[in-house]
Amino acid sequence: xxxxxxxxxxxxxxEAWYNVAADMINKPRPILNPxxxxxxxxxxxYPLFAKELARQELNQTxxxxxxxxxxxxxxxxxxxTPLARAFGLEKALDTPAHIxxxxxxxxxxGSHKLNSAIAQAYFCKKEGxxxxxxxxxxxxxxxxxxxxxxxxxxxxxxYMVKVSYHQxxxxxxxxxxxxxxxxxxxxxxxxxGRKILTDNPNYQxxxxxxxxxxxxxxxxxxxxxxxxxxxxxxxxxxxxxxxLEAEKQMEMAGEYPETVIGCFGGGSNFSGIxxxxxxxxxxxxxxxxxxxxxxxxCPKLTRGQFQYDFGxxxxxxxxxxxxxxxxxxxxxxxxxxGLRYHGAGSIVSQLRKDGLMxxxxxxxxxxxxxxxxxxxxEGIIPAPESAHAIAAVIREAREAKLEGRxxxxxxxxxxxxxxxxxxxxQYFAGDLMNYELSDEDVSRNLEGLEKII
Amino acid sequence: xxxxxxxxxxxxxxEAWYNVAADMINKPRPILNPxxxxxxxxxxxYPLFAKELARQELNQTxxxxxxxxxxxxxxxxxxxTPLARAFGLEKALDTPAHIxxxxxxxxxxGSHKLNSAIAQAYFCKKEGxxxxxxxxxxxxxxxxxxxxxxxxxxxxxxYMVKVSYHQxxxxxxxxxxxxxxxxxxxxxxxxxGRKILTDNPNYQxxxxxxxxxxxxxxxxxxxxxxxxxxxxxxxxxxxxxxxLEAEKQMEMAGEYPETVIGCFGGGSNFSGIxxxxxxxxxxxxxxxxxxxxxxxxCPKLTRGQFQYDFGxxxxxxxxxxxxxxxxxxxxxxxxxxGLRYHGAGSIVSQLRKDGLMxxxxxxxxxxxxxxxxxxxxEGIIPAPESAHAIAAVIREAREAKLEGRxxxxxxxxxxxxxxxxxxxxQYFAGDLMNYELSDEDVSRNLEGLEKII
Numbered sequence: 001x002x003x004x005x006x007x008x009x010x011x012x013x014x015e016a017w018y019n020v021a022a023d024m025i026n027k028p029r030p031i032l033n034p035x036x037x038x039x040x041x042x043x044x045x046y047p048l049f050a051k052e053l054a055r056q057e058l059n060q061t062x063x064x065x066x067x068x069x070x071x072x073x074x075x076x077x078x079x080x081t082p083l084a085r086a087f088g089l090e091k092a093l094d095t096p097a098h099i100x101x102x103x104x105x106x107x108x109x110g111s112h113k114l115n116s117a118i119a120q121a122y123f124c125k126k127e128g129x130x131x132x133x134x135x136x137x138x139x140x141x142x143x144x145x146x147x148x149x150x151x152x153x154x155x156x157x158x159y160m161v162k163v164s165y166h167q168x169x170x171x172x173x174x175x176x177x178x179x180x181x182x183x184x185x186x187x188x189x190x191x192x193g194r195k196i197l198t199d200n201p202n203y204q205x206x207x208x209x210x211x212x213x214x215x216x217x218x219x220x221x222x223x224x225x226x227x228x229x230x231x232x233x234x235x236x237x238x239x240x241x242x243x244l245e246a247e248k249q250m251e252m253a254g255e256y257p258e259t260v261i262g263c264f265g266g267g268s269n270f271s272g273i274x275x276x277x278x279x280x281x282x283x284x285x286x287x288x289x290x291x292x293x294x295x296x297x298c299p300k301l302t303r304g305q306f307q308y309d310f311g312x313x314x315x316x317x318x319x320x321x322x323x324x325x326x327x328x329x330x331x332x333x334x335x336x337x338g339l340r341y342h343g344a345g346s347i348v349s350q351l352r353k354d355g356l357m358x359x360x361x362x363x364x365x366x367x368x369x370x371x372x373x374x375x376x377x378e379g380i381i382p383a384p385e386s387a388h389a390i391a392a393v394i395r396e397a398r399e400a401k402l403e404g405r406x407x408x409x410x411x412x413x414x415x416x417x418x419x420x421x422x423x424x425x426q427y428f429a430g431d432l433m434n435y436e437l438s439d440e441d442v443s444r445n446l447e448g449l450e451k452i453i
Numbered sequence: 454x455x456x457x458x459x460x461x462x463x464x465x466x467x468e469a470w471y472n473v474a475a476d477m478i479n480k481p482r483p484i485l486n487p488x489x490x491x492x493x494x495x496x497x498x499y500p501l502f503a504k505e506l507a508r509q510e511l512n513q514t515x516x517x518x519x520x521x522x523x524x525x526x527x528x529x530x531x532x533x534t535p536l537a538r539a540f541g542l543e544k545a546l547d548t549p550a551h552i553x554x555x556x557x558x559x560x561x562x563g564s565h566k567l568n569s570a571i572a573q574a575y576f577c578k579k580e581g582x583x584x585x586x587x588x589x590x591x592x593x594x595x596x597x598x599x600x601x602x603x604x605x606x607x608x609x610x611x612y613m614v615k616v617s618y619h620q621x622x623x624x625x626x627x628x629x630x631x632x633x634x635x636x637x638x639x640x641x642x643x644x645x646g647r648k649i650l651t652d653n654p655n656y657q658x659x660x661x662x663x664x665x666x667x668x669x670x671x672x673x674x675x676x677x678x679x680x681x682x683x684x685x686x687x688x689x690x691x692x693x694x695x696x697l698e699a700e701k702q703m704e705m706a707g708e709y710p711e712t713v714i715g716c717f718g719g720g721s722n723f724s725g726i727x728x729x730x731x732x733x734x735x736x737x738x739x740x741x742x743x744x745x746x747x748x749x750x751c752p753k754l755t756r757g758q759f760q761y762d763f764g765x766x767x768x769x770x771x772x773x774x775x776x777x778x779x780x781x782x783x784x785x786x787x788x789x790x791g792l793r794y795h796g797a798g799s800i801v802s803q804l805r806k807d808g809l810m811x812x813x814x815x816x817x818x819x820x821x822x823x824x825x826x827x828x829x830x831e832g833i834i835p836a837p838e839s840a841h842a843i844a845a846v847i848r849e850a851r852e853a854k855l856e857g858r859x860x861x862x863x864x865x866x867x868x869x870x871x872x873x874x875x876x877x878x879q880y881f882a883g884d885l886m887n888y889e890l891s892d893e894d895v896s897r898n899l900e901g902l903e904k905i906i
Contacts, residue, residue, distance in 0.1 A: 004529035007462055076457035077537075077832050084530075088604070106559050108832040110871060150829045151541070170623070173874035176881060177828050375630050376603045379530050379561040418563060418871050421626035428629060 004087065006249040008080035013072055018240040019056075020275040021233065021347055022063035023282040026354050028233070028346040029321040030058075032308060040318045048218065048226050049234075050123040056234035065237060067119075074118045074151060078107045079241065083249035088377035090397070097400035098255060099393060101413045102246045102273055105380060109174065111415030112269045113144035113229055116238035120227045121148035131224035133217045135159045135185065135210030137265070138337030138385065139171025140415055141229030146178035159185035159213040162205035164337040170419045185210040192216050192314040207266075207341045208327055212314035219316075230266030230338075231311055231320070231345045239272025242412060247276050250410065257288065257410035259396055263388035264292035264301060264359065265339035267348045273412035278356065290357040292348070293392035295339050295367075297332040297435035300325050301352055301359035303442045307449050309343055323349045326445025332435035334364050335423035336384040342445070362391045363434040368427040370394050371417065383415035384423050457540060459702040461533035466525055471693040472509075473728040474686065474800055475516035476735040479807050481686070481799040482774040483511075485761060493771045501671065501679050502687075503576040509687035518690060520572075527571045527604060531560045532694065536702035541830035543850070550853035551708060552846060554866045555699045555726055558833060562627065564868030565722045566597035566682055569691035573680045574601035584608045584677035586670045588638065588663030590718070591617050591790030591838065592624025593868055594682030599631035612638035612666040615658035617790040623872045638663040645669050645767040660719075660794045661780055665767035672769075683719030683791075684764055684773070684798045692725025695865060700729050703863065710741065710863035712849055716841035717745035717754060717812065718792035720801045726865035731809065743810040745801070746845035748792050748820075750785040750888035753778050754805055754812035756895045760902050762796055776802045779898025785888035787817050788876035789837040795898070815844045816887040821880040823847050824870065836868035837876050 021028055030039035045054035056065060067075075086099040104112035124132055132154050136142025142158040149156035158180050165172060165184040175182050185205045186193040192212035196203055203209075211228065218226035228235060243260075250256060260277045262270030270292050280286035292301055300323045309324040311317035324343035331340040344352065351357045371387035373394070374380065382390055389411045400407040417424065426432050474481060483492035498507035509518060520528075539552040557565035577585055585607050589595025595611040602609035611633050618625060618637040628635045638658045639646040645665035649656055656662075664681070671679035681688060696713075703709060713730045715723030723745050733739035745754055753776045762777040764770035777796035784793040797805065804810045824840035826847070827833065835843055842864045853860040870877065879885050 002526075003463055004526070005463060007460060009460055010456055010458060073455075073457070077541075088530075108834075108869075114832075147829075147832045151832065169878075170871070170874035173878045174834060174871065177825060177834055177874070177877050179829060372630060375600075376632060379567075379600045379604065381561075381627060381630055416561075418623070418627065419874075421623035421630070421872075424630050425622075425626050 002085070002087065004085055006083040006252040008245060008248060010076050012245065012248060013075050013079050014067060014241050014244040016064040016066050017237045018244060018276050018279060019059060019063055019065055019237055020278060021060040023279055024350065026350055027060050028350040031346065032319040034315065034319050048215065050127050050129060050225055052123040053120060053234045056237055057232055068122060071119050071122050075241065078114070080245045081106050083246055083253070085253065086378055089374055092373055092377040093394065093397050093401070095397040095401045096404060096406040097397040098406055098408045099397060100250065100253065100257065100410045102242055103413050104242060104269065105413050105416035109143040109147055110419065111140040111144065111383065112239060112242060112272060113141045114148065115241055115272065116229065116235045116268065117144035117148035119238040121152040121154055124225050125152040125154060129154065129223055129225050131155045131221055132227050133157045133214040133224060134227045134229065135207060135214045136229065137161050137207045137340055138164050139168050139175065140338055140383070142182070143171055143174045145227060145229065146175040146180035149180060150178045156180040157217060158182045159187065159210040161185055161207060161210050161337060163333050167335065167422060168337070168419060185213050187213060189213070190216040204333060206313060206330055208313035211312035212316050215312060215316045230268040230341070231343070233345065233347055235268050236271035236275065236345060236347060239268050240275050242269070242272035243274060243276030246273060246410065255408045257408050259289040259291060259407065259409045261291045261293060261389050261392050261409065261411040263339060263385050263414060264294040265385065266341045267345045269412050269414035271348060274357070281356065291392055292357060292359040293388040294359060294361050295334055295336055295388060296361045296363040297334050297437065298325065298340055299361040299437065300342060300344050302361045305446050306349060306353050307446065309449055311343065321346050321349055323352055325442060326449060329445040334435065335420060336367065336388060338385040339388065360392050362388050364432055365434055367391045368432060380413065381417045382413060383417045384420055386414045455538070455540065457538055459536040459705040461698060461701060463529050465698065465701060466528050466532050467520065467694050467697040469517040469519050470690045471697060471729050471732060472512060472516055472518055472690055473731060474513040476732060477803065479803060480513050481803040484799065485772040487768065487772050501668065503580050503582060503678055505576040506573060506687045509690055510685055521575060524572050524575050528694065533698045534559050536699055536706070538706065539831055542827055545826055545830040546847065546850050546854070548850040548854045549857060549859040550850040551859055551861045552850060553703065553706065553710065553863045555695055556866050557695060557722065558866055558869035562596040562600055563872065564593040564597065564836065565692060565695060565725060566594045567601065568694050568725065569682065569688045569721065570597035570601035572691040574605040574607055577678050578605040578607060582607065582676055582678050584674055585680050586610045586667040586677060587680045587682065588612045588660060588667045589682065590614050590660045590793055592621050592628065593791055593836070595635070596624055596627045598680060598682065599628040599633035602633060603631045609633040610670060611635045612640065612663040614638055614660060614663050614790060616786050620788065620875060621872060638666050640666060642666070643669040657786060659766060659783055661766035664765035665769050668765060668769045683721040683794070684796070686798065686800055688721050689724035689728065689798060689800060692721050693728050695722070695725035696727060696729030699726060699863065708861045710861050712742040712744060712860065712862045714744045714746060714842050714845050714862065714864040716792060716838050716867060717747040718838065719794045720798045722865050722867035724801060727810070734809065744845055745810060745812040746841040747812060747814050748787055748789055748841060749814045749816040750787050750890065751778065751793055752814040752890065753795060753797050755814045758899050759802060759806050760899070762902055764796065774799050774802055776805055778895060779902060782898040787888065788873060789820065789841060791838040792841065813845050815841050817885055818887055820844045821885060833866065834870040835866060836870045837873055839867045
């Protein structure tokens with residue numbers, strides 16, 4: 001019988017994270033202080049982030065950054081995660097493609113997000129921080145940060161995007177079970193939230209708004225730092241344990257992926273699976289395609305503009321060089337809440353600009369078609385976010401069938417969907433729809449941006 | 454750093470199930486035909502079960518029963534599961550105990566139930582069956598059977614206990630995502646259901662009632678068999694992969710458990726973890742304690758009577774020799790829906806009678822206290838059922854602290870609670886309660902039983 005899963009031992013957990021910026025010829029442009037338009041210095045980030053995280057954020061020289069023993073020790077709770085061959089899906093598609101997936105859904109909170117949550121909580125704790133704030137979309141990141149905060153004895157306040165707060169009450173409950181305080185965003189607890197609610201009392205929130213609120217609360221609370229689950233370079237860095245493990249596991253399988261696919265919101269799970277493989281392209285010229293799968297309704301990589309923009313709605317963050325739809329872009333209420341973000345991080349945006357990766361955008365219904373096929377053929381109900389990667393894989397596998405060639409495809413199953421079943425209910429009831437954007441929809445929020453690039 | 458998880462490879466998946474009945478000196482008494490009071494012959498079970506499953510059900514001679522290659526191949530989707538040392542919980546309890554848990558929650562449906570679902574679907578398919586029926590309490594078994602049915606191309610109808618159907622809508626959605634038909638029980642679709650609804654229109658159902666409905670539908674449908682997720686000997690048999698893997702993993706850890714604990718509903722996960730270790734007691738006289746943890750509100754092993762009784766509410770099944778509260782016992786609406794069953798299977802009942810195992814009963818609030826402590830210290834939110842095992846472990850670990858002795862405790866984490874968050878919400882809101890039973894409550898439903906034992 002064929003081997004289905006390629007399993008590592010605890011001592012195979014990587015000892016260092018991979019910092020792709022060190023190997024990029026065109027470095028990501030610097031993030032800018034919005035007042036001076038000068039590159040942000042490390043010290044300027046200290047009020048917001050733990051110092052070590054600020055250091056990691058700006059590091060473009062060290063390709064490898066050691067993972068502290070305490071973090072690796074916590075990773076052992078669920079890592080290494082399995083790499084699996086999707087024989088069931090291959091059979092269902094009748095494709096010659098060899099489809100592999102890294103299964104990050106086996107984490108206790110059900111997604112890859114814990115990889116960075118543990119690291120961020122550790123560095124905060126180490127520097128004597130007592131309180132942290134964060135935002136969450138669908139709740140995957142918030143759930144992860146809640147457990148990480150509990151594990152390191154930190155108090156946590158989570159701003160959860162209002163539409164998800166109501167769509168996904170179980171994720172709220174998970175955060176509360178771990179002891180976090182959860183606030184629906186926009187809220188009246190911050191200036192940013194109050195302004196938005198005054199202008200538009202029924203606004204259902206966005207990641208950009210929730211970030212504004214979390215940043216504001218962190219700045220106003222003593223001994224408090226802000227944490228973010230995506231977009232930033234240090235988050236991508238922590239997530240590279242995914243791809244580094246997968247690299248060893250693909251060797252065990254005796255194959256090398258010609259295409260690596262991840263769903264794309266701000267870039268955390270995508271970068272985690274892709275950067276370690278991209279390294280082979282950057283350093284030894286290996287031929288490999290890297291594909292980001294984003295929602296049709298939030299297509300920053302396929303239809304956005306490469307531009308300096310804020311990371312949040314209110315404009316509290318530094319200016320980030322990103323493929324963006326504009327920081328005031330309000331994404332449709334798709335169930336893949338974790339992908340409802342207006343911009344891509346600076347590294348991914350540079351890679352995209354330089355043609356070192358590709359992107360596809362996928363309609364919501366196609367993602368649920370893909371998710372259902374995957375569930376029935378592989379037994380795992382994927383998160384609506386991860387379903388975007390699966391849909392992109394299915395497109396590739398169908399092409400492989402037309403070609404009659406066994407393409408080797410690797411994707412990241414970033415999370416399971418057991419806490420997103422209301423979305424599946426709506427899909428089966430025929431109540432879900434696609435959200436196609438006109439060119440005007442796409443460009444509307446880009447007009448106000450300063451054209452620095 | 455200490456090793457947290459003991460991980461096996463796919464070729465460590467057991468090649469045979471362990472049939473404890475073969476090693477028991479006092480064999481379980483036979484199940485009886487309720488009409489003749491004669492032991493049921495294998496052929497009499499054929500209308501209800503696949504022939505191979507009927508054979509396994511009555512087998513008291515072969516200690517090892519080979520696992521078909523096709524079943525082992527499906528097991529590879531998630532097996533072997535990790536054995537973990539609960540360092541976080543030990544620290545939280547400040548106990549010298551060494552606490553290990555077998556993590557069955559990593560299965561794609563979130564519980565151990567898939568171990569038997571896959572086997573039952575396989576044997577049905579192999580014998581040309583096209584349709585199957587089953588019942589489910591909290592939905593763990595139904596979810597597992599739904600995926601197993603999808604994997605083997607069988608049509609499945611699931612009767613789900615009405616209180617759980619409403620308490621746990623996500624589990625219903627999971628079953629539907631895998632393509633199963635789900636009916637709240639009692640329903641108007643069967644004679645058994647109609648009778649109960651006529652007598653008591655507001656009856657919220659029980660496993661016993663749902664079994665009656667599923668059995669009735671199977672008997673009246675062409676080429677259809679009934680499947681059950683617990684109680685029966687062949688189900689216990691399939692679940693022994695849990696303990697057989699754990700046996701190897703405890704060897705890797707260099708320890709041997711002096712106490713093995715599982716939560717107890719009908720006995721499936723308990724038997725799975727316990728029987729392979731009990732084997733050492735039965736065959737080489739090894740000193741080991743086996744403890745079943747059941748709900749205070751459904752205490753068949755601690756307060757029930759050893760008696761022949763029906764497995765279902767309506768009296769469709771053979772008479773089973775069981776510790777029982779009476780087949781008409783209506784358990785309180787605790788959230789551990791999978792433990793709301795009136796009786797224990799014939800093997801466990803015999804073991805209990807012979808003093809080869811122990812049982813404790815635990816109030817609902819203590820189980821949620823235990824679950825929350827476990828979640829915050831280990832990162833995994835347990836299913837309300839599994840929380841009974843954790844509560845029993847915590848009692849043992851506290852005793853170990855009083856003794857100042859490092860007891861080695863192994864328990865089965867039968868499932869995660871990510872789909873049971875409504876229960877946690879109620880717990881944190883103070884809306885959950887205990888259900889203590891008076892002696893009269895316990896004996897009331899026992900009166901009508903024929904005293905064959």
